[in-house]
Amino acid sequence: MSRFPRPDYRALTRYAPDRRAAPVDLSDNTNLWGAHPAARRALARLADDDLRRYPDVYGETLRSAIGRRFGVDAACVVTGCGSDDLLDSVFRAAGPGGGCVAYVEPTFSMVETFARMNGMRPAPAARDEALADPARLLDDQPDVIYVCRPNNPTGELQPAAWVDALLDAAGGDGPLVVLDEAYADFAGESLLARAAGSPRLVVVRTLSKAFGLAGLRVGFTVSTPDVAAEVEKSRGPYKVTRPSEAGAVAALEAGTAWTERVIAETRRNRERLSEALARRGTPALPSAANFVLVPVPDAAELARILRERGVAVRPFPGLPEIGDAVRISVGPWPLLERLLEAWPWT
Incomplete structure (x- = not known):
């Protein structure tokens, strides 16, 4: 019997996130203010x-x-x-x-x-x-x-x-x-x-x-x-x-001013986005990161609708003890406004 591939590798799969381009990409938790x-x-x-x-x-x-x-x-x-x-x-x-x-x-x-x-x-x-x-x-x-x-x-x-x-x-x-x-x-x-x-x-x-x-x-x-x-x-x-x-x-070695500004704006917009989602009856989980996780009835369907409207988020179907959810990267407020406008609220 062939020793290739390793028996314990046969069940592994490649990491395969959806990397299709989107006008507003809030899916991968990168820095939406740009590079240092x-x-x-x-x-x-x-x-x-x-x-x-x-x-x-x-x-x-x-x-x-x-x-x-x-x-x-x-x-x-x-x-x-x-x-x-x-x-x-x-x-x-x-x-x-x-x-x-x-x-x-x-x-x-x-x-x-x-x-x-x-x-x-x-x-x-x-x-x-x-x-x-x-x-x-x-x-x-x-x-x-x-x-x-x-x-x-x-x-x-x-x-x-x-x-x-x-x-x-x-x-x-x-x-x-x-x-x-x-x-x-x-x-x-x-x-x-x-x-x-x-x-x-x-x-x-x-x-x-x-x-x-x-x-x-x-x-x-x-x-x-x-x-x-x-x-x-x-x-x-x-x-x-x-x-x-x-x-x-x-x-x-450039000092801390640039990163401190990015961090402060991320925190501010994270809370602002969480408040906006809660007002619309779709609360996010409390977050200390540069993203929020929002439990939803059907993560894949919501992600599909948002992508059709130009906004990419990361769907997480069937999370243990949470269920379906979408993860939204936090960036400059105009990008988050695009998300709120694209969200199918009804």
Whole structure:
């Protein structure tokens, strides 16, 4: 019998979001205010050598810039081709084949895939039970516990005390807790600094959202240096290109004014959109991210109607304990007005 493909890969499917163009695209949680201007300027200045030569082997220049921006030692930082790449690398480093990844569902859809890609068993926990008692995530004796904070697609922000209780339950020699903070900039709080001194915690961040650099694919982790060294073994060399590193470093070193404005406007419009939806009898779930999730009777049909009217949203059919819902990225108010005008209210 052929050993290709791997038996445990046969049930995997490619990630296939609807990427058709739409006049108003509120489907992918990217920065609708644009790319960081400092990154654009840096890319415009690239020389021939920036394309001809290999990048830093392990992103040393970028790691230093991240360390300065976020107040952590560069030895605690690992960079990668977006946070997806780093989640894959952390799972591979932390979990042996045949191991287990626990998480609260619904959450980021690629977590199950990354677990299976690395020969691990996904162990989803019921949302209400796990949020009431984080120790439920230990029921399957996992090697890795994944937490998205704020959560995607729901937008909820688990209290810091909940994360503390989870870490206490996991113990000093228990599973590695992977805290995905892709949307933390919009929540106004982060546990990133704590990860640099916690041997069982890895925080994963991205420059795709608040910095507007999704096309450059730049993410990073923060952990103790010992954990970072293990993740780098799994990550491999040359994961961040020279153009991506140049744009990311420029954005990180440009100060905070631009990102602070984007974050403030996102929060303001998130609340304004939530209020508008609630007034029309279609309330969104409370969100601390740059999107809102709206439970609806038929997510696919609503997404189809909105797309026909020029607006793309992300449908989520049959979410556990929620049902059908659509996720709406928050951007400048004129784009959200287009959504409200296109919504089939009757």
